[in-house]
Amino acid sequence: MAEWKELGNKAKNLTLAGLGKARDLGQSAKLNLDNVSEEENRKRIYVEIGKRFVSEHAxxxxxxxxxxxxxxxxxxxxxxxxxxxxxxxxxx
Known part of the structure; x- marks a missing residue:
């Protein structure tokens, strides 16, 4: 019986580890998407700076x-x- 209990504990630990990895992957994906969005914001800001600079310096x-x-x-x-x-x- 002890073997079944150990096997159950191992399965539970593997499941919890898998859930933790899935959560980490989800957070990584969200952070990557956030960075892509922020990089687009940065590009937009640079474009606006460039437009203003050129308009002020003919x-x-x-x-x-x-x-x-x-x-x-x-x-x-x-x-x-x-x-x-x-x-x-x-x-x-």
């Missing part, structure tokens, strides 16, 4: 010339795409 401050040039190139491609889209609408 010409590139020293050290920012490359970024301003890249921004102009991107904006040029966006405008070209918009023009092409309008052209396709007019043709259709």
């Amino acid at each position: 010409t590139a401050p020293e050290g920012y010339e490359t970024f301003y040039r890249q921004l102009e190139e991107v904006e040029g491609r966006i405008e070209a795409n918009k023009a092409r889209l309008n052209q396709l609408k007019d043709e259709g």
Whole structure:
């Protein structure tokens, strides 16, 4: 009979350990999701900072010339795409 009791205790301990691991995994998943959300918030804030900086500094401050040039190139491609889209609408 003692063997059955030991086996029952082992099963109970394994179940409790499994529940603890499941709880830990759940908490880890939640924390990971929270971090993804916070990283998106951080990106949004950086974008707003960048927009404000560029609007307040029409010409590139020293050290920012490359970024301003890249921004102009991107904006040029966006405008070209918009023009092409309008052209396709007019043709259709």
